[in-house]
Amino acid sequence: MMKLTQLVAALVAGLGFGAASAATTPDYYNMLNGNTGSYEYWDQTYSGAGCLTCSNAALTGGKGDLTDGVIATTNWFVAEAPAGNGPYVGWTLDPTITFHWNSATAISSVTFYFDDANGAGGVSSPTGVVVDGTGFAIADPAGSAPFSFTASGLSFNGTDLVVTLNRGNQWVFLSEVEFNNTAAIPEPGTYALMLAGLGAMAAVARRRQAR
Ligand SMILES: [Ca+2]
Ligand SMILES: [Ca+2]
Ligand SMILES: [Ca+2]
Numbered sequence: 001m002m003k004l005t006q007l008v009a010a011l012v013a014g015l016g017f018g019a020a021s022a023a024t025t026p027d028y029y030n031m032l033n034g035n036t037g038s039y040e041y042w043d044q045t046y047s048g049a050g051c052l053t054c055s056n057a058a059l060t061g062g063k064g065d066l067t068d069g070v071i072a073t074t075n076w077f078v079a080e081a082p083a084g085n086g087p088y089v090g091w092t093l094d095p096t097i098t099f100h101w102n103s104a105t106a107i108s109s110v111t112f113y114f115d116d117a118n119g120a121g122g123v124s125s126p127t128g129v130v131v132d133g134t135g136f137a138i139a140d141p142a143g144s145a146p147f148s149f150t151a152s153g154l155s156f157n158g159t160d161l162v163v164t165l166n167r168g169n170q171w172v173f174l175s176e177v178e179f180n181n182t183a184a185i186p187e188p189g190t191y192a193l194m195l196a197g198l199g200a201m202a203a204v205a206r207r208r209q210a211r
Contacts, residue, residue, distance in 0.1 A: 056091075099177070109182065124171075131162075
C-alpha cells in the first residue's frame with residue numbers, strides 16, 4: 001500500500017503547482033498558399049504537400065512560416081524585400097487555415113501576429129478573425145507597426161482548429177500563430193481543504209495502526 005507521504009507527494013505533483021499556462025504547437029496546418037504581389041508572399045518553408053511557389057495552391061500536411069517561432073518585427077515592404085521569401089504569408093483572399101493536432105488538445109487562446117502597414121501597398125490590419133466558429137473583431141491599432149491579437153476565452157478541445165482571417169484591405173499579412181491553454185488551477189482554499197482532508201485520513205490511519 002502507498003505510504004501517506006507518497007500519496008501527498010503524488011497529489012501535490014498532480015495539482016501542477018506553478019503550471020498556469022501551456023503553449024502547444026500543431027502537428028501540421030492546411031491552407032491555401034499566399035499570393036504574389038511586388039514580391040512573393042508564399043509559405044516557402046512549408047514542409048507538407050502542395051506547390052510552395054504557386055499563389056493560392058492547396059498546402060496540406062506540413063508546417064512553415066506560421067508556426068516556426070519567427071515573428072516579423074518590420075512591415076512587409078521591409079521584411080520581404082527584395083526576395084519575398086521572408087517571415088510573412090500574405091493573401092489577397094480571406095484565408096481559412098485548419099490547424100491539426102494528432103491527439104485531442106485543449107486550447108483557450110490563440111495569438112496572431114499580423115502586419116498593419118496602414119494601407120501601404122494595400123496591406124492593413126484585418127477587421128477580425130473567426131476562431132472555432134467564434135468571431136473576434138480587431139480594431140486597427142494606432143500607428144503602422146506589426147502587432148499581435150489574442151483571441152481568448154476559447155473552450156476548444158479537439159484535433160482540428162479552424163481559423164479564418166477577414167481582411168480590412170486588399171491584403172492580410174500573417175507571420176506567426178501561437179496556441180495556449182490556461183489550465184484550471186485550484187485556488188489556495190482548495191489546497192487548504194485537501195490538506196485538512198489528508199490530515200484527517202492520517203489520523204484515522206494512525207488510530208487503525210494503534211489498535
Ligand atoms: Ca513565423
Ligand atoms: Ca513567407
Ligand atoms: Ca494602424
